Amino acid sequence: MNIFTDLLTPLDIQAAIWFIGSWIVFSYIVDISPLKSRSLSFAMNAQRSEWMKQLIGRDLRMVDTTIMAGLQNGTAFFASTSLLAIGGTFGLLGATDKVIGIIRELPVNIVATPALWETKVICLMIIYIYAFFKFGWAYRLFNYSSILIGAIPPPKEKDTPESAQALHRAVTFNILGGQHFNRGLRAIFFSLGFLGWFVAPVFFLFTTTAVVIVLVRRQFFSRSLKALQ
Secondary structure, eight states: OOHHHHHSSSHHHHHHHHHHHHHHHHHHHHSSSGGGGGGGHHHHHHHHHHHHHHHTTTTTOOHHHHHHHHHHHHHHHHHHHHHHHHHHHHHHHHTHHHHHHHHHHSSSSSOHHHHHHHHHHHHHHHHHHHHHHHHHHHHHHHHHHHHHHHSSSGGGGGSHHHHHHHHHHHHHHHHHHHHHHHHHHHHHHHHHHHHHGGGGHHHHHHHHHHHHHHHHHHHSSSSHHHHHH
């Protein structure tokens, strides 16, 4: 504990706690709490189910495979972006002395020591690693979902128990893929708020709060949600 108190000021610790707490509370509200039923993600999950119900009545499912390809390509893009971000943080670690020298020449009062800088960069790296794992698993779940869609029986057998089970499996995997994708995207958004810590703990508090406000608005008060409702 002495290591952290020597490295971080009380305001740094408060800002870090606010960041972590905001992420946890927002994730709980959107993913677990009863309020999740009012979110955009929940509404889209209902649309995923409706999509699969329509799919089972189609003889030709090229449209559905095209949609799945789009979901996979988008997920792969963000997974690749996360890998690039991880590489970028390694680059920042290797250029610590150079970056601190530049910061000290700026006409603003930014506290930067090698240990503090590297701590912040490592924390940012952890966020991007988390995002990569979420996107990687979402990509795989969408891949499995594509296979399960291919296993759905033809329309003439849509009223059989086997079709109902196949439909349930495909919907479940698709929704799970969407959930992991959303969590990875959430990590990217919060990483933008985390960048405020490189300036000052007060700015870190502000950027974290700004990210939370934007995410809450998009999940519960956006025009996209109103359109679905």
